[in-house]
Amino acid sequence: xxxxxxxxxxxxxxxxxxPALTVITVFxxxxxxxxxxxxxxxxxxxGEAEWVGFENYTRLLSDDRFTNAxxxxxxxxxxxxxxxxxxxxxxxxxxxxxxxxxxAFRAVLFFPFVASLGVVSIAWAxxxxxxxxxxxxxxxxxxLSIGDGxxxxxxxxxxVMLVGIWRNTGFFMVMYLAGLQSIPRDIREAxxxxxxxxxxxxxYVTWPLLSNTTMFVMIIASIFAFQAFDQMYVMTAxxxxxxxxxxxxxIFDTGFRxxxxxxxxxxxxxxxxxxxLLSLVQIxxxxxxxxRY
Amino acid sequence: xPRRAQxxxxxxxxxxxxxxxxxxxxxxxxxxxITFWNGFTDADRPAVEEIxxxxxxxxxxxxxxxxxxxxxxINQTLLSAYSAGEGxxxxxxxxxxxxxxxxxxxxxxxxxxxxxxxxxxxxxxxASIEATTYEGERYGVPMSAAAGMLYYNRAxxxxxxxxxxxxxxxxxxxxxxxxxxxxPADETNSVYGFALPDHGAxxxxxxxxxxxxxxxxxxxxxxxxxxxxxxxxxxxxxxxLLINEHISPIGLSGxxxxxxxxxxxxxxxxxxPWSSGAFTEAGIDYGxxxxxxxxxxxxxxxxxxxxxxxxxxxxxxxAAAYQFFAFWNSEESQTYWAIETGYPxxxxxxPPSAVAENPTSAGFAxxxxxRLYLQGLTKASQINDDxxxxxxxxxxxxxxxxxxLLPEAAAQIDALLAQE
Numbered sequence: 001x002x003x004x005x006x007x008x009x010x011x012x013x014x015x016x017x018x019p020a021l022t023v024i025t026v027f028x029x030x031x032x033x034x035x036x037x038x039x040x041x042x043x044x045x046x047g048e049a050e051w052v053g054f055e056n057y058t059r060l061l062s063d064d065r066f067t068n069a070x071x072x073x074x075x076x077x078x079x080x081x082x083x084x085x086x087x088x089x090x091x092x093x094x095x096x097x098x099x100x101x102x103x104a105f106r107a108v109l110f111f112p113f114v115a116s117l118g119v120v121s122i123a124w125a126x127x128x129x130x131x132x133x134x135x136x137x138x139x140x141x142x143x144l145s146i147g148d149g150x151x152x153x154x155x156x157x158x159x160v161m162l163v164g165i166w167r168n169t170g171f172f173m174v175m176y177l178a179g180l181q182s183i184p185r186d187i188r189e190a191x192x193x194x195x196x197x198x199x200x201x202x203x204y205v206t207w208p209l210l211s212n213t214t215m216f217v218m219i220i221a222s223i224f225a226f227q228a229f230d231q232m233y234v235m236t237a238x239x240x241x242x243x244x245x246x247x248x249x250x251i252f253d254t255g256f257r258x259x260x261x262x263x264x265x266x267x268x269x270x271x272x273x274x275x276x277l278l279s280l281v282q283i284x285x286x287x288x289x290x291x292r293y
Numbered sequence: 294x295p296r297r298a299q300x301x302x303x304x305x306x307x308x309x310x311x312x313x314x315x316x317x318x319x320x321x322x323x324x325x326x327i328t329f330w331n332g333f334t335d336a337d338r339p340a341v342e343e344i345x346x347x348x349x350x351x352x353x354x355x356x357x358x359x360x361x362x363x364x365x366x367i368n369q370t371l372l373s374a375y376s377a378g379e380g381x382x383x384x385x386x387x388x389x390x391x392x393x394x395x396x397x398x399x400x401x402x403x404x405x406x407x408x409x410x411x412x413x414x415x416x417x418x419x420a421s422i423e424a425t426t427y428e429g430e431r432y433g434v435p436m437s438a439a440a441g442m443l444y445y446n447r448a449x450x451x452x453x454x455x456x457x458x459x460x461x462x463x464x465x466x467x468x469x470x471x472x473x474x475x476x477p478a479d480e481t482n483s484v485y486g487f488a489l490p491d492h493g494a495x496x497x498x499x500x501x502x503x504x505x506x507x508x509x510x511x512x513x514x515x516x517x518x519x520x521x522x523x524x525x526x527x528x529x530x531x532x533x534l535l536i537n538e539h540i541s542p543i544g545l546s547g548x549x550x551x552x553x554x555x556x557x558x559x560x561x562x563x564x565x566p567w568s569s570g571a572f573t574e575a576g577i578d579y580g581x582x583x584x585x586x587x588x589x590x591x592x593x594x595x596x597x598x599x600x601x602x603x604x605x606x607x608x609x610x611x612a613a614a615y616q617f618f619a620f621w622n623s624e625e626s627q628t629y630w631a632i633e634t635g636y637p638x639x640x641x642x643x644p645p646s647a648v649a650e651n652p653t654s655a656g657f658a659x660x661x662x663x664r665l666y667l668q669g670l671t672k673a674s675q676i677n678d679d680x681x682x683x684x685x686x687x688x689x690x691x692x693x694x695x696x697x698l699l700p701e702a703a704a705q706i707d708a709l710l711a712q713e
Contacts, residue, residue, distance in 0.1 A: 045372035045373060045375075045376055046372050046397045046398060047397060047398055065679075129549065130480045130481075130542065131480050131481060131483065131485075131542055131549075131558060132481065132552060132553070132556055132558070133481070136479075136480070137479060137481045140478060140479040140481070148542065148543060148544060151542070151544030151545070151549075153686075153692075237492060239544070240544050240683075240686040240690065241683035241686045241687055241692075253678070256368055256369045257368070257674050257675075258674065258675060259372060259393065259397065
């Protein structure tokens with residue numbers, strides 16, 4: 001291919017990509033760069049912002065609220081990520097078999113992911129309400145209790161975790177189903193012929209061959225966890241006494257309630273750095289275990 | 294240019310054109326269009342829409358282009374919209390957020406509305422005038438004004454043999470204990486005497502502290518009163534009723550409190566006029582009474598939503614906004630507003646007989662001692678959300694006594710007040 005034709009093709013490709021690139025630049029890259037600039041100022045949205053250097057970042061280090069939100073977010077991620085991924089894998093293995101009503105079960109599990117999290121959080125808050133909720137009423141019938149539900153300092157975090165897990169499991173399950181269906185049938189058949197039982201087949205064939213899917217799902221699951229906001233905003237407002245306040249909630253309050261956009265931008269960039277670091281660690285970990293076939 | 298490249302360029306042009314801003318609309322010879330944002334998304338919405346329609350139809354010079362969206366959305370977008378020059382000409386905002394916004398320079402003073410006689414401050418709610426005054430200038434006119442009132446469930450009162458609404462806060466507490474039927478094994482069977490929310494509601498705890506001579510912040514905003522003996526004593530009294538007598542579930546939000554009352558599971562609740570529709574719809578036979586006096590005074594939380602003018606409004610927009618402010622607060626509009634929504638009319642010169650058609654409005658017109666909470670403080674949200682609410686929640690969860698927690702909270706508030 002001559003260089004001229006290649007150049008023309010590149011130009012055409014770029015021209016087709018231009019609308020998407022324009023949108024990404026205007027709505028993603030530019031706001032990110034703008035937030036980075038704001039994080040070095042005392043921006044309050046309106047009026048002139050003054051350059052404050054690293055002041056906002058050093059303030060983060062001594063801010064108890066930030067530390068608390070970081071701990072809450074980490075705790076939320078630490079529980080919801082493995083639990084939702086494990087459940088998703090379990091459901092995917094189950095629903096990858098020939099079962100009656102398989103399509104309906106898949107749809108039911110996937111539905112929470114497409115429903116508005118704000119709306120389902122309101123529904124969950126009602127269900128878990130100790131005075132008018134069904135869940136507590138049923139649990140009471142068998143002698144169990146979840147205290148004051150989302151208002152209880154001990155139960156508020158588990159409650160919002162439950163909603164997060166319930167919401168994302170179906171999405172991860174679909175990812176795993178796609179992964180399972182891409183495993184070549186002959187490899188599985190070979191394992192069966194070699195006398196491998198179901199546990200052996202999973203351990204030595206399915207699980208290693210799903211490592212790329214697992215990497216993707218784990219990374220996405222931890223990003224989702226670090227971005228947790230909606231259900232806390234709706235169900236607990238971050239309470240009781242900051243027990244469920246996550247980083248994104250704190251960023252939201254700092255930016256849109258206190259109008260401290262400079263400080264909120266610094267927190268946002270700290271969150272970007274945390275997610276980036278975590279994703280790199282995960283990629284490094286899974287790459288070393290990737291199986292090619 | 295090859296055909297494919299031409300197509301791509303066309304696609305790019307369309308994409309870029311789609312990102313373009315919209316026109317301001319209207320030309321210099323036509324009517325002046327002013328934009329108006331407010332958060333009356335609930336049962337009050339039709340009344341707001343009707344008054345705006347009536348205004349638009351009443352004359353040819355001004356068109357009010359209204360956007361009703363949740364208050365949260367307004368708060369998230371307002372300052373960004375102003376900084377992009379796309380903010381609304383008029384915005385409605387709760388008094389508790391006034392100082393925070395006005396201190397950013399987003400709004401213009403509107404003293405002329407009063408100086409030129411378009412509105413008479415003497416006929417408007419004093420709390421609304423106070424709530425919109427900043428550094429000696431007025432920055433808004435009332436949109437709606439009321440004060441928290443006590444809703445009580447007549448059926449539950451009759452069942453308990455109680456004659457009528459309580460006449461003192463002490464009696465309210467006694468009634469609450471009598472009315473409570475607490476079932477710890479299954480709280481869905483419980484009935485609570487007095488639903489007492491601690492967040493997402495009118496300021497209940499501050500009212501209880503004020504009534505007994507305490508408070509959150511001194512009248513001159515110089516220091517916190519939470520650590521004062523009167524505040525601690527009042528807090529101990531109500532905390533004990535919550536923890537030991539179970540007169541209310543702990544940690545309720547305002548909506549949860551309303552839900553309990555609407556379900557007949559709470560005998561008393563404090564709220565504004567907007568709840569009356571839902572309670573009636575739920576079939577609750579309720580009465581409305583002023584919040585009774587405490588040991589020191591009779592007081593209730595003032596509810597004040599006001600309209601503000603954008604700082605960058607042109608002269609024509611300013612004049613148009615003034616015209617709308619006057620129309621909204623006219624006798625005719627306010628009578629209609631009160632009858633339709635249950636709010637008391639903004640004008641004190643409208644006689645109760647004019648709104649008697651709606652008993653809620655007539656009931657709310659009897660509120661006593663309307664008082665603004667954290668008035669004039671730019672750090673009001675931080676004081677309330679970051680200190681007062683978490684402290685009440687800790688207290689009522691038994692994570693410390695009022696005597697331990699309130700002085701600590703007072704110190705935190707004093708630190709915030711020092712930043713004002």
